[in-house]
Amino acid sequence: MSPLAFETPPRKRRFRSSDNRNLIALDNEVETHRTFILVHGLFQNSEVWCNQFNGQLGISARLIAPDLRGHGASAKPDSIHAYEDGRLWADDLHNLITATGAQNPVLVGWSFGARVIMDYLRHYGDASVAGLVFLGGYLLEDPANLGAELLNSFPKMLDENVELRGEGDAAFVNAMFAEPPKPPLLDALKSVCGNIPYIVRRNMVGRILDYEDVMAGLRKPVLLLHGEEDALMLPSMSQNVSTIIPHAELKLISGCGHALFIEDAERFDQHLQSFVAGLETGY
Template sequence: METLTIPDFTTDPFFGLEDAWVETAPGELTHYHELGEGTPVVFLHGSGSGVSAAANWWLNLPELSKHCRTIAVDLLGFGQTIEAPDSEFGIKAWVEHVVRILDALGIEKTWLVGNSLGGWVAFQFAIDHPERLAGIISMGTGGAPRTKALASHAKPTMTPDGIRQALLDFVVDPSLVSEELVNSRYAAASREGATERFRAVVAARDIDRETLPLDMDVLSKLDIPVLLIHGREDKVIPMSRSLQLLDVIPHADLHLFSQCGHWSQVERAEDFNKVVASYLSTRG
């Protein structure tokens, strides 16, 4: 297998995370951030404009890495991960990408922490590869047919104002949407080829939402610990989604954050980190 050249790229210093790369398939170079030691916990981001592992988890990895080995990855089609020319996007493709990452890093079994799309990927992973999974923590999990969508999320505008509005729709507290965060997300969304790539992944996501929703019958037999986290004021994916999963998954617990939208790991970062660290320590 020909060795791929690591790109000349450094994650925005705003996020304070160091870059790492691993070759996960011929022509495929996965970008990720890793901190800490011990039980592996893989973090899966959502699907907003300009999203990346760093842009989802920069407030969580430094604290949670005190308790476990944290690995936040850029999924195929997102961030700085380089996909092979014949790569396809979609829920099954993202699950298999996570499998390849685990194999490349020598991880037999892991926890998955997923936000929005990442939560959907985590549960589909549990359906397809239960033997590789120790447990799931998910926030605002996707994977259900859409009844109503925010325009900023379904059809985002790739301008600074469009990015700002999308981020504002994630939170209750608008002060969290700083100019530094907007500028970083816009810069990521504006890189060469990023717009076309983003359209492709959003199209795949939306097709699979209708054609490959999570199989609740399989999830009803899931025999791993699951922590569902949801912001009570989530406008992107309503709280009822986590209530639905809670009703189905036998070993699921639910933690609701008040005055919190779709971005609980950012809007309630300190509390989120305590909840997740406590859950992992008692079940990991």
């Protein structure tokens, strides 16, 4: 069985984007007042959250995990215009919340997924969400917060040569973890990366973004989680974000790298459960 397999297959929901694309999300449809929308990182997909769906969190909370545009089973338009407008990313998340009827969800963004949530917050605000969780969130453009492993692997991941892209994908996936992943997991995550077409990769990464004004205006509770051994997004990323969002709670997770929700799923899930237990709005 694949290390990214679901013990109980979640419902696959289809919804439309504001530019008329077909998008996909997984939904465990648990009937509860606690809902997490789990937004994956760059060149990944919703399957990376399988440990959360399979574990205690998936029993006690409703989990919704989209495949972002250009990723997974969602539409992969080859036009740069489908990726350069932050309003489109914001609308995708808004339309997902509307289509699923999610009430006061907690938005959870991993790496690039944190940017998608910031696009949503810029255009829709935080009034309709209960809280925000960013793990290894790529929220600041300062390259001083980027690890050498990312800077070394990323050019290959964007190369036109498929073999070089494969090498870059492998280096990128390896660098997600504090300890090298076992071959089945490495191969599964490399395969997820490999399903992102070259033209989509090139068109997706061109935006230079500044979210500091959005972060400074947040009013809902914010939790920042970051692996102490993250070699892709250095812990300084979240540490610096915590100075922009003064009420944010910052937790550095020992023994984990960039994929802390895979490396130590139980501990990650406990942090999410503790976070929602402390929320007042909507719970």
